[in-house]
Amino acid sequence: MNEFWVLLTGSLVGITCGLTGVFLILRKTAMIADAISHTVLFGIVVAFMITQSLSGFWMLVGAAIAGLLTTFLVQLLQSGGLQEDAAIGVVFTSLFALGVLFITLFAGNVHLDVEHVLMGEIAFVPWDTWDILGFSMPKAVWMLLIVLLFNILFLFFFYKEMKLTTFDPVFALSIGLPIVAMHYSYMTLVSLTTVAAFDSVGAVLVVAMLIGPAATAYLMSKSVLRMMIWSMFFGITAAITGYYLAKLWNTSIAGMMAAMIGVIFMLVFVFKPHDGWIWKMFKRIKLKDTKVHVES
Amino acid sequence: MLTGNLLWVLIGAILLGVAAGLNGTFAFLQKQSLVGDAAAHAALPGIAIAYLVFQQKDLPILMLGAAITSALAVYMIQWIVGNSKLKADAAIGFVLSVFFGIGIVLLTIVNQSSAGNQSGLNDFIFGKAATMAKSDLVWLSSSALLIILMCLLFFKEWKLMIFDPVFAKGIGLPVERLRVLLTALTVLTIVTGIQAVGVILMAAMLIIPAAAARFWSNHLGIILVTSAFFGALSGALGTIISSFRTGLSTGPIIVLCAASLFLISYFFAPTRGFISKSLKKKAFKQRNVVKEAANHE
Numbered sequence: 001m002n003e004f005w006v007l008l009t010g011s012l013v014g015i016t017c018g019l020t021g022v023f024l025i026l027r028k029t030a031m032i033a034d035a036i037s038h039t040v041l042f043g044i045v046v047a048f049m050i051t052q053s054l055s056g057f058w059m060l061v062g063a064a065i066a067g068l069l070t071t072f073l074v075q076l077l078q079s080g081g082l083q084e085d086a087a088i089g090v091v092f093t094s095l096f097a098l099g100v101l102f103i104t105l106f107a108g109n110v111h112l113d114v115e116h117v118l119m120g121e122i123a124f125v126p127w128d129t130w131d132i133l134g135f136s137m138p139k140a141v142w143m144l145l146i147v148l149l150f151n152i153l154f155l156f157f158f159y160k161e162m163k164l165t166t167f168d169p170v171f172a173l174s175i176g177l178p179i180v181a182m183h184y185s186y187m188t189l190v191s192l193t194t195v196a197a198f199d200s201v202g203a204v205l206v207v208a209m210l211i212g213p214a215a216t217a218y219l220m221s222k223s224v225l226r227m228m229i230w231s232m233f234f235g236i237t238a239a240i241t242g243y244y245l246a247k248l249w250n251t252s253i254a255g256m257m258a259a260m261i262g263v264i265f266m267l268v269f270v271f272k273p274h275d276g277w278i279w280k281m282f283k284r285i286k287l288k289d290t291k292v293h294v295e296s
Numbered sequence: 297m298l299t300g301n302l303l304w305v306l307i308g309a310i311l312l313g314v315a316a317g318l319n320g321t322f323a324f325l326q327k328q329s330l331v332g333d334a335a336a337h338a339a340l341p342g343i344a345i346a347y348l349v350f351q352q353k354d355l356p357i358l359m360l361g362a363a364i365t366s367a368l369a370v371y372m373i374q375w376i377v378g379n380s381k382l383k384a385d386a387a388i389g390f391v392l393s394v395f396f397g398i399g400i401v402l403l404t405i406v407n408q409s410s411a412g413n414q415s416g417l418n419d420f421i422f423g424k425a426a427t428m429a430k431s432d433l434v435w436l437s438s439s440a441l442l443i444i445l446m447c448l449l450f451f452k453e454w455k456l457m458i459f460d461p462v463f464a465k466g467i468g469l470p471v472e473r474l475r476v477l478l479t480a481l482t483v484l485t486i487v488t489g490i491q492a493v494g495v496i497l498m499a500a501m502l503i504i505p506a507a508a509a510r511f512w513s514n515h516l517g518i519i520l521v522t523s524a525f526f527g528a529l530s531g532a533l534g535t536i537i538s539s540f541r542t543g544l545s546t547g548p549i550i551v552l553c554a555a556s557l558f559l560i561s562y563f564f565a566p567t568r569g570f571i572s573k574s575l576k577k578k579a580f581k582q583r584n585v586v587k588e589a590a591n592h593e
Contacts, residue, residue: 028385034389085329089329089333094552094554098555207389211386246401261397
């Protein structure tokens with residue numbers, strides 16, 4: 001039964017992050033997600049310092065605020081004349097350092113330690129349960145389900161708008177779509193996803209899960225909807241294979257899942273028919289051969 | 297107060313700050329700041345592999361392992377971007393998280409082995425400059441000196457390569473090789489700093505001083521000197537502050553010192569700073585209002 005909950009949590013992380021990650025890749029904001037996954041730590045620590053509790057609700061609030069703050073600060077520095085990559089780098093390292101400092105200073109004895117934040121403890125997920133509406137399920141599963149619901153609702157209602165602001169922001173602006181508001185609400189969603197996932201699997205895996213499956217799916221598909229389906233599929237596959245390999249070699253589950261994301265990406269990248277790396281190599285060789293023939 | 301070891305640590309941190317400040321400025325101007333972040337994260341699996349293979353924690357061996365995986369990560373980012381439709385940000389984020397995940401996997405394996413628990417490899421995540429051994433500090437300092445020397449040596453070539461690559465190629469500079477050299481030096485900077493600052497925050501040493509220095513001037517020479525000065529200052533302050541209390545990791549403190557310098561630069565730098573810009577905007581508006589009023593009359 002415990003194994004079931006761990007697998008379910010991993011798969012839910014794969015689905016939720018896979019779904020959210022699609023627009024991260026398409027909007028070229030993958031590194032902002034990386035930044036948010038670091039600064040969420042800061043939000044959680046501050047939420048803990050204010051409320052003195054580690055309840056899921058306040059963690060979500062803290063994370064959402066930290067995500068918005070990150071997005072806002074990056075925009076602010078950019079408008080102040082700093083290039084984007086440096087703006088992201090400055091903001092997330094500073095806030096992350098502040099978060100680590102606060103933990104060592106004020107929250108050293110609590111469950112909130114830095115290693116837990118980085119690597120998560122998905123193996124302990126089944127023991128921390130919540131009872132809602134008579135169902136008793138692990139807290140991580142509840143949080144992931146709620147955030148997944150948010151994600152689905154957002155994408156269901158704003159699918160068209162998201163597509164338009166992503167692919168043709170100038171046109172979107174000219175027909176009166178609030179592109180700034182869309183950007184911020186999407187980033188809030190990314191922060192919520194991050195915090196729900198990282199409590200169980202750690203910050204490392206969240207970034208891997210947000211970017212990896214969607215990037216792989218990007219190679220596989222030519223429409224947004226297909227990309228979403230592929231992305232969720234790759235997320236689940238990485239979670240399940242990663243779990244069993246980690247069990248086999250007795251090592252970090254979250255780390256192994258991240259490694260599997262890398263393996264899946266590489267498989268697709270190298271072997272995919274028509275535009276995989278090997279296929280391209282063959283084409284290049286063939287082209288050279290025909291050229292040689294023509295020349296001779 | 298400056299007992300023997302702390303003095304050494306201080307010298308190491310200052311040299312590291314200068315090296316990262318100089319090298320970071322070149323990376324910053326090439327818009328490669330986040331590649332440094334990926335390379336720093338990717339050092340973790342290399343450290344773990346080096347430890348697993350050689351079963352010892354001599355710094356040169358661990359540094360070699362770290363350098364190999366960092367360089368591999370940078371190469372992979374370029375390979376992915378060059379061979380697919382994925383953009384640089386996705387490639388960086390992907391490589392960074394996967395390499396770090398593999399690093400965590402290997403670190404867990406190291407920690408489970410009998411001697412691994414005392415290996416202190418976990419310190420590489422956040423850095424422990426204040427407790428570094430003297431022999432390690434000698435390595436750190438000489439490596440940092442090498443980086444500083446190289447930056448001074450190739451100043452003119454890199455300047456040309458960054459601002460006018462076409463012209464540089466035209467007068468016969470080996471632009472591609474210069475670029476590879478710069479990347480290699482970035483990797484070396486990261487590898488030098490990881491034991492002191494940690495893999496997660498090492499990128500900050502490359503990014504923040506350079507970004508802060510950019511606010512003070514438009515001349516590369518002045519930016520480099522300012523960036524090196526900011527790097528040295530935050531390295532020194534961070535080391536001193538973190539030595540006051542046990543349990544404080546050096547990395548975060550150094551980064552926070554650098555971040556404070558950045559904030560000061562962002563607000564108070566002349567001409568490019570926030571306050572000076574807002575004042576200028578205000579003055580401009582006022583002048584226009586006066587003009588308009590004059591026109592109306």
